[in-house]
Amino acid sequence: MRRYELMVILDPSLDERTVQPSLDQFLGVVRGDGGTVEKVDVWGRRRLSYDIAKKSEGIYAVVDLTAEPATVKELDRQLNLNEGILRTKVIRPELH
Amino acid sequence: MAKPALRKPKKKVCLFCHDKISYVDYKDTALLRKFISDRGKIRARRVTGNCTQHQRDVATAIKNAREMALLPYTSTAR
Numbered sequence: 216m217r218r219y220e221l222m223v224i225l226d227p228s229l230d231e232r233t234v235q236p237s238l239d240q241f242l243g244v245v246r247g248d249g250g251t252v253e254k255v256d257v258w259g260r261r262r263l264s265y266d267i268a269k270k271s272e273g274i275y276a277v278v279d280l281t282a283e284p285a286t287v288k289e290l291d292r293q294l295n296l297n298e299g300i301l302r303t304k305v306i307r308p309e310l311h
Numbered sequence: 312m313a314k315p316a317l318r319k320p321k322k323k324v325c326l327f328c329h330d331k332i333s334y335v336d337y338k339d340t341a342l343l344r345k346f347i348s349d350r351g352k353i354r355a356r357r358v359t360g361n362c363t364q365h366q367r368d369v370a371t372a373i374k375n376a377r378e379m380a381l382l383p384y385t386s387t388a389r
Contacts (some may be wrong), residue, residue: 222338222379265344273380277338293320304379 216250220279220308223294224301227272231259234274237299242278244290250282267301292295323360327368335368337375340382347373351386 225234234257242252258275286306294303346354346369353373356366376382
């Protein structure tokens with residue numbers, strides 16, 4: 216088990232209230248494989264420094280979780296398949 | 312003829328060593344912005360005064376932040 220930090224940029228056309236439930240749905244993978252989700256922090260709408268997929272805004276969310284490496288890989292894969300997600304980043308904070 | 316004595320610049324201390332920050336967070340854009348120029352370029356160590364390890368950490372953090380569009384790769388504000 217390892218600690219991870221996941222940052223997601225979601226499509227700005229989504230409703231901010233639907234972000235939390237839809238993220239929870241993705242995080243079901245982590246819970247199903249014996250991992251835990253410590254914190255889901257939705258930053259809300261934020262201006263991007265440069266356009267991503269012709270969009271100048273994005274909804275940011277940061278998730279702290281503990282899981283197996285394979286689980287996180289699968290979670291990242293599923294997130295990237297979704298059209299409503301512009302970008303993801305997985306980081307192991309204590310590595311640095 | 313004696314040359315004028317070379318001006319000794321004041322030795323800068325690494326901000327992170329001074330504040331005992333061990334982990335440079337890529338989400339802390341307010342802090343990272345101190346280490347980029349107005350063009351969005353990463354400032355050199357001789358400008359920032361950071362130690363080797365922390366300059367490296369800052370550079371990595373800035374690059375991570377750029378990937379997530381928190382900081383610009385280039386900014387044309389000029």
